[in-house]
Amino acid sequence: MRPGPTGWCRSYARPAARRGRLNHLVVIPARAGSSRLPRKPLRLIAGRTLLHRTIAMARAAIGDRDGVALTVATDDAEIADHARAVGCDAVMTDSAIATGSGRALAAALAQPIAPRFVINLQGDSPFQPKGALGSVIAALEAGAHVATPVIALDWPALDALRDHKTRSPFSGTTCARSPDGHAYWFSKAIIPAIRNEDSLRARLPRSPVWRHVGLYGYALDALRRFEACPPTALENLEGLEQLRLLELGIPVMTVPVDPPSFDSSGIDTEADISRVEALIAQHGDPTPSL
Template identity: 35%
Template sequence: MPTSSFAIIIPARYASTRYPGKPLVSLRGAGGEAKTLIQRSWECAAAVEGCSGVWVATDDDRIADHVAGFGGQVVMTAESCANGTERCADAIARLGDVADIIVNLQGDAPLSPSHIVSDLVARLDSEPALTMATPAVRCSRSVYAHLAEDAANGRVGGTTVVGTSKDRALYFSKRLVPYLPEKDALAEFPPISLHLGLYAYRPDALRLYNAAPASQLEQLEGLEQLRFLDLGLAVGLLHLDPLAWDSIELNNPSDVPVIERILAERGIA
C-alpha cells in the first residue's frame, strides 16, 4: 500500500478530434443499464481505497453539469489545455496542495481495475528518482488482435510501451512496438505491453511539464507522456500480469460494443 497521500483527477474534454463528445457517450452494462463514459470513470476512481479526493477536470459546461448531476466534483480548467496532463497541472494550480501524488485517471479507460491506482502510487513511492509512473500490461492474444485490426483498418487504437530491464519507460507509441516475428505474434500472450490510461505524478513534475513546450515526438504520436521522456525525466513502469478481461479503451465508436460486452461479462451494471 502507498504511504503518500494521493488524489485522482479525471481530465475530460468534449472536443476530441477522433471522437467528439466521448465523455458523454453511453455504455450499457450488465442488465442493460446505460451510464456515460465519464460516470463509469468516476465510479472506477471512487472505488479506490485511501484516495483523498476525486475531481473531473474539464472546460466544458455540458460535462461539468452532467458530473454534478450524478454527484461528482468538478474543477473547471482552461480551454487552452492541450492534453490530460496539462489539464491535471492546471487543476492542481487551482485546487492547491491536495495530495503528495496526483493520479490522472484518463476518462477513456473504464475497464481499468481500481487496485491499479494504489499499486501505481506505491510504485512512485518506491523510487524517489521517478517523476511519474504509469502501468503496462502484457497483451493477451485477443487484445493484440484488436490492436492489429485497428492498425490494419487505419484506426488509432491503444498505446503500447517498451521499457528497460529496470522498468523505466523507453518509448510509447500508437503503433504496435516492438516489431514481432510471426511466431511471437501468434503466442497466447504476445510480448507486447499495452499502456493503460493512468499516470501518477509528483506535483513538481506536473509543473515542469506544464512549463515546457510540446516535444516533436509528442506532437507526432499524439501522446502527452512523451514530453516527460523528451525532458529526460525518469518515467517508471508498473508491469502487470495479463488481466482477467481485455482492458479496451474507448478510442473509436467501434470500441463501444466491445466494452459493453466486457461490462456484461463482468456483471458491471
C-alpha cells in the same frame, strides 16, 4: 518555454481528502471537444455515460485510502454538473488547455494546499485493471517521478490488438521497457517488432509486447516541468504526450498490472463504443455501482 496552465474559472465542492491530508489528487480530465467523438464524456455506453463509468471505477479503486481525493477537471458546465450528479467533485478549467495532463495540473493548482502527487486518470478508459491506481500510488510513494501501468500481452491478446488496429490504428498504445521497469518508448504502433515469432509462440506463454494503460501518476514537480515545456515533434507525430517526458529526460516507471476483466483499450470512436457494448453484453458489466 511556456507557462504551465493556471487558468481555471471556478470550482464546485472541493475534494476533501480523508482526515484533512491530501497526498494524492486523482484527476479525471473530461474535455467537451473531441474531433472523433464529440462530447465524449457524456456519451452513453450500455446506459451509463463514459464519465460516470470512469468515476465509478476510480471510486472503487481508491476505496478507503487515506489522503486521496478525486475530482473531475472539465471546461464544460454540463459535464461538471453531470459529475456532481453522480457524486463527484468538479473543477472548471480553461478551455484553452489542450491536454489531460495540463487539465490535471490546473486542478491541482486549484486546491487550497497543493498535493504531493497528481494522478491523471484518463476519462476515456473506464475499464482499467483493478490494481492499476494502487500500483501507481505505490510507485510514486517509492520515489518514482512518473509512474504508469502496463499489461503484458499473451499471444491471443496481441492478436486481438493487431486486429483492433486494422480498424482503429490510433487506439491502443504499446510500451518498450527496461528490465527494471523504466520506459524506453511508447508508440501507437505495436512495439517491439517480433522476429521469429512462430518460435517464440512455441516457447513462451506471453508475447514481448506490453500494452500501456491510460493512467499517469506524477510527482507535482515533474508535472510542473512537463507542462512548462512545449510539445515535442515526436509527441506530435504519435499523439502521445508521455513522449515529451522521455525527450525531457524525465524517467517514467512502468508498473505491471493484471489485465482487466475484458480488454477495451480507450474509447475514441463510435466503433469503440459498439465494441465495448458487445463485450458488456457477452461478459457482463464490470463497472461498479456508485
